[in-house]
Amino acid sequence: MAARILMTADTVGGVWTYALELARALHQNGDCEIALATMGRPLSPRQWEEAHAVPNLRVHEGRFKLEWMDDPWDDVRRAGDWLLDLEAHLRPDVVHLNGYAHGNLPFRAPVLCVGHSCVLSWWRAVKGEDAPPEWGAYRRAVRQGLWSAHAVAAPTPAMLRALQTHYGPLPDAFVVPNGRDPSLFSITDKEPVILSAGRLWDEAKNVGALASAAPVLPAPWAVHVAGESRHPEGGEAAPSNVRLLGLLSPRALADRLARASIYALPARYEPFGLSALEAALSGCALVLGDIPSLREVWGDAAVFVSPDDPDALRHALQSLAQDPALRTRLADAALSRARAYTPCRMADGYREIYGRMDAAAVRPALTPRPPLPNVPAAPVGEGVPAAGDVRGFAYSASFSPSPTAKRGYWERGPGGEGGNPGGGGS
DSSP: OOEEEEEEEESSSTHHHHHHHHHHHHHHTTOEEEEEEEESSOOOHHHHHHHHTSTTEEEEEOOOOOTTSSSOHHHHHHHHHHHHHHHHHHOOSEEEESSSGGGGSOOSSOEEEEOSOOHHHHHHHHHSSOOOGGGHHHHHHHHHHHHHSSEEEESSHHHHHHHHHHHOOOSSEEEOOOOOOGGGOOOOOOEEEEEEESOTTOGGGOHHHHHHHGGGSOTTOEEEEESOOBOTTSOBOOOSSSEEEESOOHHHHHHHHHHEEEEEEOOSOOSSOHHHHHHHHTTOEEEEEOOHHHHHHHTTSSEEEOTTOHHHHHHHHHHHHTOHHHHHHHHHHHHHHHTTSOHHHHHHHHHHHHHHSOTTOOOOOOOOOOSOOOOOOOOTTTTOOOOOOOOSSOEEOOOOOOTTOOOSSOBOOGGGSSOBSSSOOO
16 A cells, blocks of 8 residues: 655745655656645645646645745744644654654654754855844744754755754764656757856845956856746845846756756755756756855766855856856756656655654654743754765664653643743754
8 A cells, every 4th residue: 555645845946846856756666655745835836737747646735834934933823733633634754844843743653854954054055154043933833843843854964964963963864866857858969058047136146246257258158047936935036147047947957958058056055055056957067156055966067166256156157158068067067966866766766754653653642732832942063964965765873862852742841831842952
């Protein structure tokens, strides 16, 4: 009988693409049925169309704020009640959370939390300092969710290390690299275009550095940027010197990638970089931010530049624009490496984790508690594992929790409120 997976996804960023790709791959062997619970903004008509194209996928749309949004905690609690109701109705074998705060809920099925990014590591990478005190509630909620889950996964060793740095040592932690279906991408006659894609409003993407490099490129080269410019909470980014393509459909973006010669992502923070993978599958030479996660994914198959060195970025783009042989060598190297990041290998990694999670470790049915216990923050650097190689499927970091840690349920705090996820570890 097919395993039933209740999976969450937000509709704002790349997790949506990841979730659909994984759901499609898990279904291919006929051994998994996926119920996808979405949060964030309502699904767009395009997203509904994409979901309907995935066989045997059931979508449950929720309209709750995400845990990183402004003043989200009432919505996070209501979303938790909704997820518990879904689990009671669907009776999944595994709950796969692509977020953190709901990892503490009293689900009956084993819980996997997958870390695709987090505010604290984003802040450190982008701002160069620790997140301010107003993110304390977020820190506590994320830490409790991670500590309450039966297993934790991330797409790169760098992202897993970041979670350990900011939230303490994690038991049963794995790395499963993301994957994309190469049949969705093609390579055609290349044009003198440097393409970038992503959320323009996200400082981590460093689109401003690309905008500053654009005027010095030799004619007829140009920089095109695809992606949403309006922040979900208001405000808009409008970089100059580049051609803004707006938010493109997956098919339209794939067409742009097929014709672009260079893909530039001088990111300050990128836990995996799905857009770079899509670009490599489209025959683009890659110019990437020199950060640990992108180094782990791409090795020597890309040009790396410091996100803080606009001169280096300009030089790299100018050199590639003027050297077609170098562009071809880099594009070939990136394509060869990209072919290792397949949806099938990603799905195999998650199947291994699902199998390792102890199905007998059913957590007792308790009254749901708000995911905001008064848990002290983990000291920075505690329990940080050594870097591991990104493997074809699940990479086990073999961490051990505090011997006093308990997983999988709430302990009542004084007066029955608050509570702690297992007493300690920090």
